[in-house]
Amino acid sequence: MKTFLRAFLSTVILGSAAAHAGPAVLATVHPLALVAASITPTQELQVLVPTGMTPHDFSLRPSDVDKVQSADVIFWAGEEAEPYLAGFVHRWPDKVWIDVASLAADDEVHDHAEHGHHDPHWWLDPLTIMSAQAELARALDKDPKPFADALQAQIESSYQQLTGVQQRGFFVFHRAYDHWVELMKLKQMGSFTLSPEQKPGLKTLQAMRQQLAAGDVVCVFSEPEFSPALIDSMVRGLDIARGELDPMAAHIRLSEDGYLVFLQDLTERFVRCLSE
Ligand SMILES: [Zn+2]
Known part of the structure:
Protein backbone atom coordinates (compact mmCIF):
# COMPACT_ATOMS: atom_id res chain seq x y z
CA MET A 1 0.00 0.00 0.00
CA LYS A 2 2.85 2.33 0.82
CA THR A 3 4.43 1.57 -2.53
CA PHE A 4 1.21 2.69 -4.13
CA LEU A 5 1.29 5.93 -2.20
CA ARG A 6 4.94 6.64 -3.01
CA ALA A 7 4.19 6.03 -6.67
CA PHE A 8 1.20 8.30 -6.38
CA LEU A 9 3.28 11.02 -4.72
CA SER A 10 6.01 10.90 -7.36
CA THR A 11 3.38 11.13 -10.07
CA VAL A 12 2.01 14.25 -8.41
CA ILE A 13 5.41 15.80 -7.82
CA LEU A 14 6.86 15.04 -11.26
CA GLY A 15 3.83 15.18 -13.45
CA SER A 16 1.40 17.74 -12.17
CA ALA A 17 1.20 21.49 -12.28
CA ALA A 18 -0.89 21.58 -9.11
CA ALA A 19 1.75 22.61 -6.61
CA HIS A 20 0.30 21.39 -3.33
CA ALA A 21 -1.90 18.48 -4.31
CA GLY A 22 -1.04 15.70 -1.89
CA PRO A 23 -2.93 12.45 -1.43
CA ALA A 24 -6.65 13.01 -0.85
CA VAL A 25 -7.49 11.99 2.71
CA LEU A 26 -11.00 10.98 3.73
CA ALA A 27 -11.72 10.97 7.47
CA THR A 28 -15.01 9.22 8.11
CA VAL A 29 -16.21 11.12 11.19
CA HIS A 30 -15.52 14.66 12.38
CA PRO A 31 -13.41 13.69 15.44
CA LEU A 32 -11.11 11.65 13.16
CA ALA A 33 -10.97 14.63 10.78
CA LEU A 34 -9.74 16.71 13.72
CA VAL A 35 -6.92 14.17 14.16
CA ALA A 36 -6.12 14.03 10.45
CA ALA A 37 -6.02 17.85 10.28
CA SER A 38 -2.92 17.74 12.50
CA ILE A 39 -0.94 16.64 9.42
CA THR A 40 -3.26 17.16 6.45
CA PRO A 41 -4.00 20.54 4.88
CA THR A 42 -7.75 21.04 5.29
CA GLN A 43 -8.19 21.52 1.51
CA GLU A 44 -6.94 17.93 0.98
CA LEU A 45 -9.22 16.55 3.70
CA GLN A 46 -12.80 15.33 3.22
CA VAL A 47 -15.23 14.15 5.89
CA LEU A 48 -17.78 11.42 5.20
CA VAL A 49 -20.39 11.63 7.97
CA PRO A 50 -21.93 15.12 8.03
CA THR A 51 -21.60 17.21 11.19
CA GLY A 52 -24.59 16.70 13.46
CA MET A 53 -24.99 13.09 12.36
CA THR A 54 -23.48 10.04 14.10
CA PRO A 55 -22.37 6.68 12.66
CA HIS A 56 -25.42 5.23 14.47
CA ASP A 57 -27.82 6.88 12.03
CA PHE A 58 -25.66 7.16 8.92
CA SER A 59 -25.89 5.20 5.68
CA LEU A 60 -24.06 5.78 2.41
CA ARG A 61 -25.66 7.74 -0.45
CA PRO A 62 -24.20 7.52 -3.99
CA SER A 63 -22.36 10.84 -3.46
CA ASP A 64 -20.72 9.35 -0.34
CA VAL A 65 -19.53 6.35 -2.35
CA ASP A 66 -17.96 8.85 -4.79
CA LYS A 67 -16.13 10.46 -1.87
CA VAL A 68 -14.71 7.10 -0.80
CA GLN A 69 -13.76 6.26 -4.39
CA SER A 70 -11.91 9.54 -4.94
CA ALA A 71 -9.91 9.25 -1.70
CA ASP A 72 -6.36 7.88 -1.62
CA VAL A 73 -6.25 7.39 2.15
CA ILE A 74 -9.26 6.51 4.30
CA PHE A 75 -8.97 7.16 8.02
CA TRP A 76 -11.85 5.29 9.67
CA ALA A 77 -13.03 3.81 12.98
CA GLY A 78 -13.39 0.18 11.90
CA GLU A 79 -16.32 -2.01 10.91
CA GLU A 80 -17.95 -2.19 14.33
CA ALA A 81 -18.44 1.57 14.51
CA GLU A 82 -18.85 2.01 10.76
CA PRO A 83 -20.39 -1.11 9.18
CA TYR A 84 -21.32 0.89 6.05
CA LEU A 85 -17.65 0.93 4.94
CA ALA A 86 -16.69 -2.69 5.62
CA GLY A 87 -17.46 -3.90 2.08
CA PHE A 88 -15.38 -1.18 0.42
CA VAL A 89 -12.13 -2.24 2.09
CA HIS A 90 -12.20 -5.39 -0.06
CA ARG A 91 -13.65 -3.66 -3.10
CA TRP A 92 -10.83 -1.07 -3.22
CA PRO A 93 -7.80 -2.75 -1.65
CA ASP A 94 -5.36 -0.40 -3.42
CA LYS A 95 -6.38 2.50 -1.23
CA VAL A 96 -4.63 3.05 2.08
CA TRP A 97 -7.21 2.08 4.73
CA ILE A 98 -6.25 3.12 8.24
CA ASP A 99 -8.58 1.32 10.64
CA VAL A 100 -8.25 3.08 13.99
CA ALA A 101 -9.88 0.15 15.86
CA SER A 102 -7.17 -2.21 14.63
CA LEU A 103 -4.53 0.01 16.27
CA ALA A 104 -6.05 -0.23 19.74
CA ALA A 105 -3.85 -1.88 22.35
CA ASP A 106 -4.61 -5.62 22.33
CA ASP A 107 -5.09 -6.01 26.07
CA GLU A 108 -7.59 -3.18 25.99
CA VAL A 109 -9.75 -4.94 23.40
CA HIS A 110 -9.39 -8.20 25.30
CA ASP A 111 -10.35 -6.62 28.60
CA HIS A 112 -13.51 -5.05 27.17
CA ALA A 113 -14.49 -8.29 25.42
CA GLU A 114 -14.36 -10.08 28.75
CA HIS A 115 -16.81 -7.60 30.22
CA GLY A 116 -19.31 -8.14 27.45
CA HIS A 117 -19.25 -4.65 26.01
CA HIS A 118 -16.50 -3.02 24.13
CA ASP A 119 -16.74 0.57 23.13
CA PRO A 120 -16.16 1.17 19.40
CA HIS A 121 -15.82 4.97 19.85
CA TRP A 122 -12.05 4.77 19.43
CA TRP A 123 -11.67 8.48 18.73
CA LEU A 124 -12.38 9.00 22.44
CA ASP A 125 -9.32 6.91 23.32
CA PRO A 126 -6.35 9.31 23.12
CA LEU A 127 -3.78 6.49 23.31
CA THR A 128 -5.26 4.65 20.34
CA ILE A 129 -5.52 7.99 18.52
CA MET A 130 -1.80 8.54 19.10
CA SER A 131 -1.01 5.25 17.31
CA ALA A 132 -3.54 5.96 14.57
CA GLN A 133 -2.17 9.43 13.88
CA ALA A 134 1.35 7.96 13.68
CA GLU A 135 0.09 5.44 11.11
CA LEU A 136 -1.52 8.22 9.07
CA ALA A 137 1.68 10.27 9.34
CA ARG A 138 3.67 7.33 7.97
CA ALA A 139 1.28 6.98 5.04
CA LEU A 140 1.63 10.70 4.26
CA ASP A 141 5.41 10.86 4.89
CA LYS A 142 4.89 13.32 7.75
CA ASP A 143 6.41 13.51 11.23
CA PRO A 144 4.04 12.24 13.96
CA LYS A 145 6.14 13.51 16.87
CA PRO A 146 4.80 17.06 17.31
CA PHE A 147 1.23 15.73 17.61
CA ALA A 148 2.27 12.84 19.90
CA ASP A 149 4.10 15.24 22.23
CA ALA A 150 1.22 17.73 22.31
CA LEU A 151 -1.30 14.92 22.87
CA GLN A 152 0.73 13.43 25.71
CA ALA A 153 0.86 16.86 27.35
CA GLN A 154 -2.92 17.26 26.91
CA ILE A 155 -3.59 13.83 28.46
CA GLU A 156 -1.48 14.76 31.49
ZN1 LIG B 1 -22.04 6.30 19.57
Whole structure:
Protein backbone atom coordinates (compact mmCIF):
# COMPACT_ATOMS: atom_id res chain seq x y z
CA MET A 1 0.00 0.00 0.00
CA LYS A 2 2.85 2.33 0.82
CA THR A 3 4.43 1.57 -2.53
CA PHE A 4 1.21 2.69 -4.13
CA LEU A 5 1.29 5.93 -2.20
CA ARG A 6 4.94 6.64 -3.01
CA ALA A 7 4.19 6.03 -6.67
CA PHE A 8 1.20 8.30 -6.38
CA LEU A 9 3.28 11.02 -4.72
CA SER A 10 6.01 10.90 -7.36
CA THR A 11 3.38 11.13 -10.07
CA VAL A 12 2.01 14.25 -8.41
CA ILE A 13 5.41 15.80 -7.82
CA LEU A 14 6.86 15.04 -11.26
CA GLY A 15 3.83 15.18 -13.45
CA SER A 16 1.40 17.74 -12.17
CA ALA A 17 1.20 21.49 -12.28
CA ALA A 18 -0.89 21.58 -9.11
CA ALA A 19 1.75 22.61 -6.61
CA HIS A 20 0.30 21.39 -3.33
CA ALA A 21 -1.90 18.48 -4.31
CA GLY A 22 -1.04 15.70 -1.89
CA PRO A 23 -2.93 12.45 -1.43
CA ALA A 24 -6.65 13.01 -0.85
CA VAL A 25 -7.49 11.99 2.71
CA LEU A 26 -11.00 10.98 3.73
CA ALA A 27 -11.72 10.97 7.47
CA THR A 28 -15.01 9.22 8.11
CA VAL A 29 -16.21 11.12 11.19
CA HIS A 30 -15.52 14.66 12.38
CA PRO A 31 -13.41 13.69 15.44
CA LEU A 32 -11.11 11.65 13.16
CA ALA A 33 -10.97 14.63 10.78
CA LEU A 34 -9.74 16.71 13.72
CA VAL A 35 -6.92 14.17 14.16
CA ALA A 36 -6.12 14.03 10.45
CA ALA A 37 -6.02 17.85 10.28
CA SER A 38 -2.92 17.74 12.50
CA ILE A 39 -0.94 16.64 9.42
CA THR A 40 -3.26 17.16 6.45
CA PRO A 41 -4.00 20.54 4.88
CA THR A 42 -7.75 21.04 5.29
CA GLN A 43 -8.19 21.52 1.51
CA GLU A 44 -6.94 17.93 0.98
CA LEU A 45 -9.22 16.55 3.70
CA GLN A 46 -12.80 15.33 3.22
CA VAL A 47 -15.23 14.15 5.89
CA LEU A 48 -17.78 11.42 5.20
CA VAL A 49 -20.39 11.63 7.97
CA PRO A 50 -21.93 15.12 8.03
CA THR A 51 -21.60 17.21 11.19
CA GLY A 52 -24.59 16.70 13.46
CA MET A 53 -24.99 13.09 12.36
CA THR A 54 -23.48 10.04 14.10
CA PRO A 55 -22.37 6.68 12.66
CA HIS A 56 -25.42 5.23 14.47
CA ASP A 57 -27.82 6.88 12.03
CA PHE A 58 -25.66 7.16 8.92
CA SER A 59 -25.89 5.20 5.68
CA LEU A 60 -24.06 5.78 2.41
CA ARG A 61 -25.66 7.74 -0.45
CA PRO A 62 -24.20 7.52 -3.99
CA SER A 63 -22.36 10.84 -3.46
CA ASP A 64 -20.72 9.35 -0.34
CA VAL A 65 -19.53 6.35 -2.35
CA ASP A 66 -17.96 8.85 -4.79
CA LYS A 67 -16.13 10.46 -1.87
CA VAL A 68 -14.71 7.10 -0.80
CA GLN A 69 -13.76 6.26 -4.39
CA SER A 70 -11.91 9.54 -4.94
CA ALA A 71 -9.91 9.25 -1.70
CA ASP A 72 -6.36 7.88 -1.62
CA VAL A 73 -6.25 7.39 2.15
CA ILE A 74 -9.26 6.51 4.30
CA PHE A 75 -8.97 7.16 8.02
CA TRP A 76 -11.85 5.29 9.67
CA ALA A 77 -13.03 3.81 12.98
CA GLY A 78 -13.39 0.18 11.90
CA GLU A 79 -16.32 -2.01 10.91
CA GLU A 80 -17.95 -2.19 14.33
CA ALA A 81 -18.44 1.57 14.51
CA GLU A 82 -18.85 2.01 10.76
CA PRO A 83 -20.39 -1.11 9.18
CA TYR A 84 -21.32 0.89 6.05
CA LEU A 85 -17.65 0.93 4.94
CA ALA A 86 -16.69 -2.69 5.62
CA GLY A 87 -17.46 -3.90 2.08
CA PHE A 88 -15.38 -1.18 0.42
CA VAL A 89 -12.13 -2.24 2.09
CA HIS A 90 -12.20 -5.39 -0.06
CA ARG A 91 -13.65 -3.66 -3.10
CA TRP A 92 -10.83 -1.07 -3.22
CA PRO A 93 -7.80 -2.75 -1.65
CA ASP A 94 -5.36 -0.40 -3.42
CA LYS A 95 -6.38 2.50 -1.23
CA VAL A 96 -4.63 3.05 2.08
CA TRP A 97 -7.21 2.08 4.73
CA ILE A 98 -6.25 3.12 8.24
CA ASP A 99 -8.58 1.32 10.64
CA VAL A 100 -8.25 3.08 13.99
CA ALA A 101 -9.88 0.15 15.86
CA SER A 102 -7.17 -2.21 14.63
CA LEU A 103 -4.53 0.01 16.27
CA ALA A 104 -6.05 -0.23 19.74
CA ALA A 105 -3.85 -1.88 22.35
CA ASP A 106 -4.61 -5.62 22.33
CA ASP A 107 -5.09 -6.01 26.07
CA GLU A 108 -7.59 -3.18 25.99
CA VAL A 109 -9.75 -4.94 23.40
CA HIS A 110 -9.39 -8.20 25.30
CA ASP A 111 -10.35 -6.62 28.60
CA HIS A 112 -13.51 -5.05 27.17
CA ALA A 113 -14.49 -8.29 25.42
CA GLU A 114 -14.36 -10.08 28.75
CA HIS A 115 -16.81 -7.60 30.22
CA GLY A 116 -19.31 -8.14 27.45
CA HIS A 117 -19.25 -4.65 26.01
CA HIS A 118 -16.50 -3.02 24.13
CA ASP A 119 -16.74 0.57 23.13
CA PRO A 120 -16.16 1.17 19.40
CA HIS A 121 -15.82 4.97 19.85
CA TRP A 122 -12.05 4.77 19.43
CA TRP A 123 -11.67 8.48 18.73
CA LEU A 124 -12.38 9.00 22.44
CA ASP A 125 -9.32 6.91 23.32
CA PRO A 126 -6.35 9.31 23.12
CA LEU A 127 -3.78 6.49 23.31
CA THR A 128 -5.26 4.65 20.34
CA ILE A 129 -5.52 7.99 18.52
CA MET A 130 -1.80 8.54 19.10
CA SER A 131 -1.01 5.25 17.31
CA ALA A 132 -3.54 5.96 14.57
CA GLN A 133 -2.17 9.43 13.88
CA ALA A 134 1.35 7.96 13.68
CA GLU A 135 0.09 5.44 11.11
CA LEU A 136 -1.52 8.22 9.07
CA ALA A 137 1.68 10.27 9.34
CA ARG A 138 3.67 7.33 7.97
CA ALA A 139 1.28 6.98 5.04
CA LEU A 140 1.63 10.70 4.26
CA ASP A 141 5.41 10.86 4.89
CA LYS A 142 4.89 13.32 7.75
CA ASP A 143 6.41 13.51 11.23
CA PRO A 144 4.04 12.24 13.96
CA LYS A 145 6.14 13.51 16.87
CA PRO A 146 4.80 17.06 17.31
CA PHE A 147 1.23 15.73 17.61
CA ALA A 148 2.27 12.84 19.90
CA ASP A 149 4.10 15.24 22.23
CA ALA A 150 1.22 17.73 22.31
CA LEU A 151 -1.30 14.92 22.87
CA GLN A 152 0.73 13.43 25.71
CA ALA A 153 0.86 16.86 27.35
CA GLN A 154 -2.92 17.26 26.91
CA ILE A 155 -3.59 13.83 28.46
CA GLU A 156 -1.48 14.76 31.49
CA SER A 157 -3.12 18.17 31.77
CA SER A 158 -6.64 16.69 31.52
CA TYR A 159 -5.79 14.17 34.22
CA GLN A 160 -4.54 16.97 36.49
CA GLN A 161 -7.68 19.04 35.91
CA LEU A 162 -9.91 16.06 36.74
CA THR A 163 -8.12 15.22 39.98
CA GLY A 164 -10.62 15.98 42.71
CA VAL A 165 -13.74 15.02 40.74
CA GLN A 166 -12.70 11.44 39.92
CA GLN A 167 -14.85 10.05 42.74
CA ARG A 168 -17.99 11.97 41.68
CA GLY A 169 -20.53 9.69 40.01
CA PHE A 170 -22.26 10.50 36.72
CA PHE A 171 -24.45 9.11 33.95
CA VAL A 172 -23.72 9.57 30.25
CA PHE A 173 -26.36 9.51 27.52
CA HIS A 174 -24.87 6.57 25.59
CA ARG A 175 -21.88 4.28 25.99
CA ALA A 176 -19.40 6.32 23.98
CA TYR A 177 -16.89 7.41 26.61
CA ASP A 178 -15.58 4.15 28.14
CA HIS A 179 -12.00 4.64 26.93
CA TRP A 180 -11.84 8.23 28.15
CA VAL A 181 -13.45 7.31 31.49
CA GLU A 182 -10.93 4.51 31.99
CA LEU A 183 -7.92 6.64 31.08
CA MET A 184 -9.02 9.54 33.31
CA LYS A 185 -10.17 7.19 36.13
CA LEU A 186 -13.63 8.76 36.24
CA LYS A 187 -16.66 7.31 38.02
CA GLN A 188 -19.21 6.50 35.33
CA MET A 189 -22.20 4.92 37.06
CA GLY A 190 -24.41 4.27 34.09
CA SER A 191 -25.76 5.34 30.73
CA PHE A 192 -29.34 6.08 29.68
CA THR A 193 -28.88 3.83 26.68
CA LEU A 194 -26.19 1.47 25.46
CA SER A 195 -26.60 2.72 21.91
CA PRO A 196 -28.95 5.52 20.75
CA GLU A 197 -31.02 3.24 18.51
CA GLN A 198 -31.93 1.04 21.50
CA LYS A 199 -34.66 2.42 23.76
CA PRO A 200 -34.49 1.22 27.38
CA GLY A 201 -37.45 -0.79 28.65
CA LEU A 202 -39.68 0.13 31.59
CA LYS A 203 -37.83 -2.07 34.10
CA THR A 204 -34.49 -0.58 33.12
CA LEU A 205 -35.95 2.91 33.47
CA GLN A 206 -37.29 2.16 36.96
CA ALA A 207 -33.94 0.74 38.10
CA MET A 208 -32.20 3.79 36.66
CA ARG A 209 -34.54 6.20 38.44
CA GLN A 210 -33.81 4.42 41.73
CA GLN A 211 -30.08 4.63 41.17
CA LEU A 212 -30.35 8.33 40.33
CA ALA A 213 -32.48 9.00 43.42
CA ALA A 214 -30.01 7.19 45.71
CA GLY A 215 -27.75 10.24 45.74
CA ASP A 216 -24.44 8.92 44.36
CA VAL A 217 -24.95 10.44 40.92
CA VAL A 218 -24.09 14.15 40.93
CA CYS A 219 -24.29 14.84 37.20
CA VAL A 220 -25.99 13.54 34.06
CA PHE A 221 -24.84 14.30 30.53
CA SER A 222 -27.06 14.68 27.47
CA GLU A 223 -25.86 14.83 23.86
CA PRO A 224 -26.76 17.48 21.27
CA GLU A 225 -27.58 14.90 18.55
CA PHE A 226 -30.33 13.31 20.64
CA SER A 227 -33.41 14.64 22.41
CA PRO A 228 -32.94 15.14 26.18
CA ALA A 229 -36.61 14.26 26.89
CA LEU A 230 -35.73 10.87 28.41
CA ILE A 231 -33.11 12.43 30.70
CA ASP A 232 -35.49 15.27 31.65
CA SER A 233 -38.08 12.82 32.88
CA MET A 234 -35.52 10.62 34.65
CA VAL A 235 -33.99 13.40 36.79
CA ARG A 236 -37.15 15.46 37.40
CA GLY A 237 -37.26 16.57 41.03
CA LEU A 238 -33.75 15.28 41.82
CA ASP A 239 -30.81 17.44 42.84
CA ILE A 240 -28.55 16.41 39.95
CA ALA A 241 -26.47 18.73 37.77
CA ARG A 242 -26.91 18.70 33.99
CA GLY A 243 -24.14 18.80 31.42
CA GLU A 244 -23.78 18.13 27.71
CA LEU A 245 -21.10 16.05 25.95
CA ASP A 246 -20.75 15.65 22.21
CA PRO A 247 -18.85 12.50 21.24
CA MET A 248 -18.90 13.74 17.61
CA ALA A 249 -17.20 17.06 18.52
CA ALA A 250 -19.53 18.92 16.16
CA HIS A 251 -18.80 22.27 17.85
CA ILE A 252 -15.02 21.96 17.45
CA ARG A 253 -13.65 23.69 14.37
CA LEU A 254 -11.50 21.72 11.93
CA SER A 255 -7.94 22.94 12.52
CA GLU A 256 -4.43 21.65 13.13
CA ASP A 257 -4.92 21.45 16.90
CA GLY A 258 -8.65 20.61 16.75
CA TYR A 259 -8.35 17.23 18.49
CA LEU A 260 -6.47 18.76 21.42
CA VAL A 261 -9.10 21.52 21.67
CA PHE A 262 -11.74 18.76 21.70
CA LEU A 263 -10.08 16.92 24.61
CA GLN A 264 -9.63 20.14 26.58
CA ASP A 265 -13.29 21.05 26.00
CA LEU A 266 -14.34 17.54 27.09
CA THR A 267 -12.23 17.87 30.24
CA GLU A 268 -13.80 21.21 31.13
CA ARG A 269 -17.31 19.82 30.63
CA PHE A 270 -16.59 17.00 33.09
CA VAL A 271 -14.96 19.33 35.61
CA ARG A 272 -17.86 21.82 35.42
CA CYS A 273 -20.68 19.31 35.86
CA LEU A 274 -18.93 17.13 38.45
CA SER A 275 -17.96 20.16 40.59
CA GLU A 276 -21.54 21.42 40.89
ZN1 LIG B 1 -22.04 6.30 19.57
